[in-house]
Amino acid sequence: MELFAIEIRTAQWQPMLMWYTAALKMDCRLRSEEDGYALLTGEQWRISLLQLQDDQPRDRSAISLAIEVENLDLVQRHVREYLPEPIDPIQKSDEGFLQWTIADPDGNRIKLFQFVR
CATH class of the missing domain: 3.10.180.10 (2,3-Dihydroxybiphenyl 1,2-Dioxygenase, domain 1)
Known part of the structure; x- marks a missing residue:
């Protein structure tokens, strides 16, 4: 990572x-x-x-981390056991990467992503 x-x-x-x-x-x-x-x-x-x-609801997270990973599926399998709430699915962006957004216990957003070829 x-x-x-x-x-x-x-x-x-x-x-x-x-x-x-x-x-x-x-x-x-x-x-x-x-x-x-x-x-x-x-x-x-x-x-x-x-x-x-202006019309976006403000969440608890003012900053977030964007972390590049080599294998998002593998990372998701590991991290999901540490998440207390249901997880969102991995999303595919138009820009050519896969992204999975989670939050730490304090509500800070963490975007895990993998560039796809």
């Missing part, structure tokens, strides 16, 4: 993007105004900024 990025959901997407690129001198590797998404990179770390929509 490899921590791919820390995701920050924010209602202040543009000011956050400007702050991280100016204050921390992060590079903006991917930016989509339409989707409210930016992938910022440091020397050996990444932050994803996600725009919160």
